[in-house]
Amino acid sequence: MNKVVIVDDSHLARLELRAQLDELGGLDVVGEAPDIIEAKAVIEQLQPDLLLLDINMPSGSGFELLAQLSYVPYVIFVTAHHDFAVKSFEVNALDYLLKPVTQARLAIAIEKYKKLQTPLEVDSRFFIKDGQRCFFISLDEVQAFEAMSNYTRLHTENGAVSVYRTLSNIAERLPTEPFFRANRSWLFNVGKITTITQELGGILEVTLQNNLHVTLSRMQTTAFKQRYKI
Numbered sequence: 001m002n003k004v005v006i007v008d009d010s011h012l013a014r015l016e017l018r019a020q021l022d023e024l025g026g027l028d029v030v031g032e033a034p035d036i037i038e039a040k041a042v043i044e045q046l047q048p049d050l051l052l053l054d055i056n057m058p059s060g061s062g063f064e065l066l067a068q069l070s071y072v073p074y075v076i077f078v079t080a081h082h083d084f085a086v087k088s089f090e091v092n093a094l095d096y097l098l099k100p101v102t103q104a105r106l107a108i109a110i111e112k113y114k115k116l117q118t119p120l121e122v123d124s125r126f127f128i129k130d131g132q133r134c135f136f137i138s139l140d141e142v143q144a145f146e147a148m149s150n151y152t153r154l155h156t157e158n159g160a161v162s163v164y165r166t167l168s169n170i171a172e173r174l175p176t177e178p179f180f181r182a183n184r185s186w187l188f189n190v191g192k193i194t195t196i197t198q199e200l201g202g203i204l205e206v207t208l209q210n211n212l213h214v215t216l217s218r219m220q221t222t223a224f225k226q227r228y229k230i
Contacts, residue, residue, distance in 0.1 A: 001026060001027065001028040002026060002027050002028065002049045002050060002113075002114075002117070003028055003030045003046065003047075003048040003049050003050070004021060004027050004028065004029045004030065004048055004049070004050045004051070004052065005029070005030060005031045005032065005033070005039070005042055005043055005046060005048040005050075005051050005052070005073070006018065006029060006031075006032045006033075006051075006052045007032070007033045007034075007035075007036070007039040007051065007052070007053045007054055007057075007062065007065070008032075008034070008052075008053075008054040008057075008078065009034050009035060009054060009057040009058060009059075010054075011034070013054070013078075013099070014032050014034075016101075017052055017078065017101070017106075018032075020101065020103055020106050021106075021110075023103065024106070024107055024110055026114070027050070027110070030046050030048060031043075031046050031048065034057075035057055035058065035059035035060070036057060036059050036060040036061075036062070036064055036065040036068070037059055037060075039053075039065055040065060040068055040069065043069060043071065043073070044069070044070065044071060047071050047073070048073045049073055049074065049117075050073055050074050050075075050076065050113055051073045051074065051075045051076070052076050052078050053065070053066075053075055053076070053077055053078065054077075054078055054079055055077055055079040055081060055084050055088075056079065056080075056081060062075075062077060062079075063084075063087065063091065066091055066150075069150065070149070070150075071166065072150045072164070072165075072166060074094050074113055074116065074169075075091070075092075075093045075094060076093065076094050076095045076096075076097060076109050076110075076113070077093050077095070077096045077097065078097045078099065078101060079096070079097070079098065079099065080098065080099045082098060084096075091164055092163065092164035092165065094109065094112050094113055094116070095108070095109035095112055097109055116173075117173075118173075119173055119174075119175065120139055120173045120174055120175060121139070121175060122138075122139055122140045122175065122178075123138060123139065123140065124138070124139045125137065125138050125139070126138075126139070126142075126154065126163055127163075128154075128161050128163060137154060137156065137161065139174075140189075141156050141157070142154050142155065142156060142189060143155050143156060143157065143188065143189050143192040143208045143209060143210050143212060144186060144187065144188040144189065144192075144208060144212055144214055145167055145170060145171075145186070145187040145188075146160075146167075146185060146186055147166070147167035147184065147185040147186070148162060150164065150166060151163065151164055151165070151166075152165055152166060152167045152169075152170055155208075155210060155212055156210065157209060157210050167185070167187060170187075171187055174187070177190070178190040178191040180220075180224060180227075181220060182206075182214045182215065182216045182217065182220055183215070183216060183217040183220060184217075186214045186215075188206060188208060188214050189208070190228075192208045192209045192210075193206045193207070193208060193209075194207050194208065194209055195207045196230075199215065201218070202218075202221065203215060203216055203217070203218055203221045204216045204221045204224060204225075204230075
């Protein structure tokens with residue numbers, strides 16, 4: 001079941017969201033927090049899949065909380081203020097709900113989240129917002145994924161762009177083929193390999209079509225050799 005944490009300085013608001021989520025089903029509210037200090041500890045400990053997050057709180061804003069997290073779940077903002085809608089999508093929020101939140105409107109937001117839990121396919125696309133530009137990149141265009149804290153950098157033949165998702169979030173949804181986890185920071189497209197070399201100590205390094213070099217960890221070198229009969 002999908003784990004949810006609710007962060008709002010209003011106890012009544014948290015209770016109402018809990019009740020609304022219970023009606024929708026398939027979601028388990030595993031924690032709550034009234035401020036960003038407590039929220040940071042709860043999120044790091046429980047690592048929820050989804051965060052329902054208020055923006056204006058006495059202890060600091062929801063945006064400040066996100067900037068402090070080493071683990072970032074999917075985010076739906078729930079606020080009484082409409083002023084921050086544009087900023088919310090700059091951090092790739094799934095949705096922006098204005099209080100009081102109706103059951104129908106919350107259901108739409110949760111449906112967006114559930115669609116993101118389905119496995120990716122080779123023709124799936126990533127939505128990219130790069131400054132003022134917005135565009136899509138197909139999964140089969142990606143030669144490698146690189147972990148960049150709360151972001152993931154997508155390396156393609158034409159350069160690299162970033163999405164506000166952790167590498168672990170992305171890796172969970174990727175098809176087994178043609179992608180392979182090289183180490184904690186890199187995941188690459190096996191179909192984009194041009195050469196494989198064995199480095200000192202027996203670990204492997206792959207060179208991709210965009211001339212990117214990725215070194216496999218010792219454990220993943222063994223896994224790669226076993227999978228591809230090297």
